[in-house]
Amino acid sequence: MRLYNSYTGQxxxxxxxxxxxxxxxxxxxxxxxxxxxxxxxxIVVFDTxxxxxxxxxxxxxxxxxxxxxxxxxIVKAQEMNVSEQTITEEFIQSYEKxxxxxxxxxxxxxxxxxxxxxxxxxxxxMVSQDIAYVNDHDxxxxxxxxxxxxxxxxxxxxxxxxxxxxxxxxxxxxxLDFTLWKATKDGIKWPSAFGxxxxxxxxxxxxxxxxxxxxxxxxxxxxxxxxxxxHENEIAQCLGTHNHNLANFWIxxxxxxxxxxxxxxxxxxxxxxxxxxxxxxxxxxxxxxxLAHYRSPLNISQxxxxxxxxxxxxxxxxxxxxxxVFTDVIRCExxxxxxxxxxMQACQDDMNINLAMSIVLEQVKQLNSALRQKxxxxxxxxxxxxxxxxxxxxxxxxxPYPQLSTEEVSIIRQWQTAKANKDFALADELRxxxxxxxxx
Numbered sequence: 001m002r003l004y005n006s007y008t009g010q011x012x013x014x015x016x017x018x019x020x021x022x023x024x025x026x027x028x029x030x031x032x033x034x035x036x037x038x039x040x041x042x043i044v045v046f047d048t049x050x051x052x053x054x055x056x057x058x059x060x061x062x063x064x065x066x067x068x069x070x071x072x073x074i075v076k077a078q079e080m081n082v083s084e085q086t087i088t089e090e091f092i093q094s095y096e097k098x099x100x101x102x103x104x105x106x107x108x109x110x111x112x113x114x115x116x117x118x119x120x121x122x123x124x125x126m127v128s129q130d131i132a133y134v135n136d137h138d139x140x141x142x143x144x145x146x147x148x149x150x151x152x153x154x155x156x157x158x159x160x161x162x163x164x165x166x167x168x169x170x171x172x173x174x175x176l177d178f179t180l181w182k183a184t185k186d187g188i189k190w191p192s193a194f195g196x197x198x199x200x201x202x203x204x205x206x207x208x209x210x211x212x213x214x215x216x217x218x219x220x221x222x223x224x225x226x227x228x229x230x231h232e233n234e235i236a237q238c239l240g241t242h243n244h245n246l247a248n249f250w251i252x253x254x255x256x257x258x259x260x261x262x263x264x265x266x267x268x269x270x271x272x273x274x275x276x277x278x279x280x281x282x283x284x285x286x287x288x289x290x291l292a293h294y295r296s297p298l299n300i301s302q303x304x305x306x307x308x309x310x311x312x313x314x315x316x317x318x319x320x321x322x323x324x325v326f327t328d329v330i331r332c333e334x335x336x337x338x339x340x341x342x343x344m345q346a347c348q349d350d351m352n353i354n355l356a357m358s359i360v361l362e363q364v365k366q367l368n369s370a371l372r373q374k375x376x377x378x379x380x381x382x383x384x385x386x387x388x389x390x391x392x393x394x395x396x397x398x399x400p401y402p403q404l405s406t407e408e409v410s411i412i413r414q415w416q417t418a419k420a421n422k423d424f425a426l427a428d429e430l431r432x433x434x435x436x437x438x439x440x
Contacts, residue, residue, distance in 0.1 A: 001056055001348045003219075004295060006227060006250040007152055007235075011350050016218050017248065022053050022060045023213050025247070027205055027222035027230070028109065030067040031091040032076050035098050037285075038223075038256040038263055040273040041298065044289045044396065045253040045351075046221050047104035051394045052347045062107035063212050065205060066092055069112045069198050074187030084188045085113075098273045101282040103396045110212070112204045119199045119207045120192045122241070123180045131240035135171040137183035137195035141202075143176040146236045152250060153228035178202055178233050202233035209246060210238075220247035224295075227252055254292070257299045271300075283316075283397050284308050290353045290395065311361060315392065316399065318367050320439055322385045323402050325371060325378075327412050332379050334386035339363045343391050356395070363388045408437060 001014040016022050026046045029039055050060045068088035077084045088111075099106060112119070123139055126132035131145045143149050143157070150156055160176055169175075179200035181192065189196045209217055222231065231250060238246040255262070258269045276285050288308035292298040339359055346355040367384035370377065392399045404412070415430035434440045 001053070002350055003249055003251060004350050005248075006252050007245065007247075009154065012249075014218075014249065016058065017216065020058055022058045022219065023217040024050065024053075024060060024062045024219040024221065025205070025209050025213070025217055026062070026064045026107070026220075027226055028064040028066050029091075029095055030070045030072065031088045031095065032070060032072040033091060035095050035273045036263060037258075037271045037273050037276055037289075037300065039095075040098060040102060040276075040285065041256055041289050042221065042223050042253050043099055043102055043104050044286050045294045046251075047102075047396055048290070048353065048394070049219075049221075049251075049351060050105065050107075051396060052351065055344065055394050056348065061213070062105075063208070064107045064109050065208055066095075066109060066111045067201065067204065068092070069116075069188065069204075070201070071187075077187070088113075094274065098277065101274075101277045102286045103282055103398045108212070110208050112199070115204070115208055115211065116190050116199070118211050119203055120181075120190065122203055122207045122210075122237075123199065124193055126180065126237065126241060129241065131237075132180055133173065134194055137181075137197065138171055138179065139181035139194055140172055140177040141180055141233070141237060141240075143174055143178070143236060146239050148239065149176070149236050150232065152232050152235055155228065178229065202230055203237060205230075206234050206237050206246065210242070215242075216244050217247045219249045219251055221251045221253075224252045224254055253294045254297045257297060259301050260299055280305065280309065281312075283312050286396055287312050287357075290357065293354055294351050311357070312397070314361065314364050315388070315397070317440065318364050318371070319385065319388065319399055320402055321371055322367065322381060323404070324412050324416075324434075324439065325376065325381060327404070327409055327416075329378055332382050334382045336390065337363065337366070337383055337387045339366070340387050340390065343394075347394065353395070356391075360388070360391050360395070363391060402439060404439075408434075408439065411437075412439070 002011050003014050004011045024046070026042060029035060050062050053060050066088070073084050073087055077087050080087065096106065123132065126141065127134060127139060132139055132141050150160060157176060180203055181194050181197050181199055183195050183197040189198055220231070235245045238244060257263070258271065261267060261269060263270050288300065288304060289298065291304055291308065339362060343356050343359045346352040346359060363384065367381070367388055370381045370384050389399055411430055411433055415427060415434060418427035418430060431440060
């Protein structure tokens with residue numbers, strides 16, 4: 001297995017810290033609204049990575065979080081005249097429905113509010129180690145203490161100071177210093193040695209990782225937009241407190257565009273993931289989100305939607321046809337076809353899912369060809385079907401076996417008999433009936 005490491009800027013062999021085990025953490029959403037289609041991409045990317053690693057024989061310990069403390073949450077709660085928890089619980093449930101609809105396994109999920117004591121302790125430890133400082137009940141991380149700051153995003157501190165738009169704050173020693181604790185009188189808050197307030201965003205994931213995994217992890221993931229400043233600031237804190245950069249591999253998925261433009265409220269092109277799933281189905285949306293390499297930008301357009309629908313339809317149709325063949329035939333022991341190895345090689349090559357998907361479509365062709373032979377080789381058909389289903393499981397595409405009623409089985413048998421007797425008129429009539437029932 002080889003993966004691109006954002007920290008080094010290279011594709012590297014993946015060797016886990018513990019033999020046959022993988023520790024993986026992915027930054028989750030700030031839950032103040034529904035997940036948009038861009039939020040769904042990391043769900044698919046990192047669930048697929050988990051599936052690939054498990055197929056390679058690793059036991060994957062996958063953790064993610066919900067940021068349920070944030071200014072946006074507080075503002076929304078005040079606008080709705082409800083508690084912050086009411087807001088966050090609604091959108092956590094909404095996010096979980098999206099994840100489930102995309103056939104993604106739920107990782108172990110942790111909420112910031114459930115980790116608050118540990119977060120406060122961690123901030124206090126940074127102050128005591130003199131890598132953070134208190135000013136008027138606010139706490140800031142002292143970036144000048146970390147000489148390698150900017151390595152993940154490949155930026156130098158002098159360039160960040162001159163080129164970035166940094167909010168002026170007279171309380172900071174350095175404009176790059178970031179907030180660890182924010183004193184506040186409004187909204188949800190907690191007591192601390194610094195006064196009442198709430199944590200800054202960047203400490204939360206560090207604490208959750210160190211608390212759950214008890215040290216450095218194999219993989220830390222998230223969207224490309226989190227590379228700077230969020231992940232850069234996570235690394236800075238961990239270097240300051242534990243003298244390591246938190247993860248051996250930092251993996252980031254590319255951003256998503258709609259018809260060539262970035263999603264934004266001003267353009268009015270923000271699409272909720274739940275709406276796309278309702279419109280096209282979870283399989284199509286998941287396939288759609290894999291059409292570009294995970295590190296590349298993904299453009300959603302009518303063309304890519306049509307492509308995703310067409311390719312998923314081909315896969316589901318051939319599996320339905322295979323089910324019909326085995327109505328009266330006992331399935332045999334199966335082995336993977338040679339395409340399985342080719343498929344896995346693509347998956348293990350920095351998740352080259354585009355190539356893997358093309359191999360899936362080749363497997364579909366081979367299964368279709370086996371189904372069209374005058375004399376069916378049931379062993380070959382079984383192997384082709386089993387290989388295709390295994391590929392689909394790794395890619396997270398749901399392919400349940402169709403449940404046939406007694407009446408449907410009778411129609412299938414009549415159709416097969418009509419074909420064998422070359423009664424084409426009757427065969428066509430029965431075929432149309434099977435199509436209407438969604439069996440072909």
